[in-house]
Amino acid sequence: MSSGSINGPSVPENKLQPRHRLPWLLAVVTAIILVVTATAYAKLSGNIRRVEVTQEDLGKVRPAKPSSSALNILVVGSDQRDGDNAEQANFAGQRTDIIMLVHLSFTRGDVSVINFPRDSLVQLPGCRSREGLPGQKRRLGMINSSFSFGGIACTWKTIESLTGIHIDHFIRFDFTGFKGMVDAMGGVNLCIPEPIRDTYVQLYLPAGLQTLWGEQALAYVRARHGLGDGSDIGRIVRQQDFFAAMVKKAMSGQTLFNPVRLYRFLDAATNSITADPDLTPSVLMNVALTVRGLSSDKIHFVTTPWRYSSTYPGRVEWLKGPARKLFRLTAADHPLNRPETKATQPNATSITRTNTHPTTAVIVPCSPELPSKAPGPVAAAELGYPTPQ
Numbered sequence: 001m002s003s004g005s006i007n008g009p010s011v012p013e014n015k016l017q018p019r020h021r022l023p024w025l026l027a028v029v030t031a032i033i034l035v036v037t038a039t040a041y042a043k044l045s046g047n048i049r050r051v052e053v054t055q056e057d058l059g060k061v062r063p064a065k066p067s068s069s070a071l072n073i074l075v076v077g078s079d080q081r082d083g084d085n086a087e088q089a090n091f092a093g094q095r096t097d098i099i100m101l102v103h104l105s106f107t108r109g110d111v112s113v114i115n116f117p118r119d120s121l122v123q124l125p126g127c128r129s130r131e132g133l134p135g136q137k138r139r140l141g142m143i144n145s146s147f148s149f150g151g152i153a154c155t156w157k158t159i160e161s162l163t164g165i166h167i168d169h170f171i172r173f174d175f176t177g178f179k180g181m182v183d184a185m186g187g188v189n190l191c192i193p194e195p196i197r198d199t200y201v202q203l204y205l206p207a208g209l210q211t212l213w214g215e216q217a218l219a220y221v222r223a224r225h226g227l228g229d230g231s232d233i234g235r236i237v238r239q240q241d242f243f244a245a246m247v248k249k250a251m252s253g254q255t256l257f258n259p260v261r262l263y264r265f266l267d268a269a270t271n272s273i274t275a276d277p278d279l280t281p282s283v284l285m286n287v288a289l290t291v292r293g294l295s296s297d298k299i300h301f302v303t304t305p306w307r308y309s310s311t312y313p314g315r316v317e318w319l320k321g322p323a324r325k326l327f328r329l330t331a332a333d334h335p336l337n338r339p340e341t342k343a344t345q346p347n348a349t350s351i352t353r354t355n356t357h358p359t360t361a362v363i364v365p366c367s368p369e370l371p372s373k374a375p376g377p378v379a380a381a382e383l384g385y386p387t388p389q
Helices: 003-007 018-047 083-088 145-163 175-184 214-222 232-250 259-271 281-292 320-331 339-344 348-354
Strands: 071-080 094-104 111-115 121-124 139-142 169-174 188-192 196-198 203-205 208-212 273-275 299-303 306-308 316-318
Touching: 018 259, 071 145, 071 175, 071 281, 094 145, 094 214, 094 281, 111 232, 111 320, 121 145, 121 316, 145 169, 145 320, 169 175, 175 214, 175 259, 188 232, 203 214, 208 214, 214 232, 232 299, 259 273
Parallel strands: 071 169, 111 299
Antiparallel strands: 071 094, 094 111, 121 139, 169 273, 188 208, 196 203, 306 316
């Protein structure tokens, strides 16, 4: 009896059944994904420029590093007002429009972003010259001049000396890259409380819900003329609003679940970043995952307590008591929104009006049908700071 009549027609050796092809297909697809991922990872990691900040730059005496794994990252927005950015300024040279300190708590359950007004008049430390910059003499001066005279290393030293907070890493981003990041994520939705007409940065926006693209977004975070009281403090609040909306968009499914958009955003972001060598992609991923996992009430944008200088017009000075408490709480990794202190504080409206207290920017949904008035910042009453007398 023929074996063929029992087993049926034989299968050619060079043809595998579908169930046999599946493992090979999965293996090939997996290999392709791994290669593409590794290539993309290497490309994005290679985009980041690295600058080492040494002990010689920061000095032998530095704030102590807490025993916990809390993380403090200095974030500086540098502005080269020539080339691609020349249209929005009448001067050249590199300077800092934004100086922030991002604090991630030990538990990673809380993030605070401390903003330092660039018009702050402070005691600047001495910094050595490096990379063609002249260095900085110890003196009273504007906080953002440290970057102009000594670069990121001098800014790092200045913030540590003023706050007593040990800084672990730095990120410097340029505004040209900032425009690319906004465009890559398809613009950022923001509620504009009132019409904006700023001829200095060439920004014209109606009130209501707006989608800002790169050039508009850059003008918005720079704008200060004809908006509010025209101060740098008002601009800080608008920057906080925009960055909160930007983070929300970056961490949303619109970006994370769109591979093309996500890669373009990460490519633009990493191309605009300069960081220290120890701020590895894994550390950046840890920060991103921490922020993504937090609710909005666990992310606090705080402005250093300040008042207008009575001696130097156009400058602000920090309120020593509240500022020291803010820095001390942050250095010790203590939360800034202690609920037990809220009941004893004055109302936030009076605090906001004085412009002398820490403020936290709050973003609320803006109806597309009706222009929505952006809320005022929540201040000391929400963060548990004493009211200066």
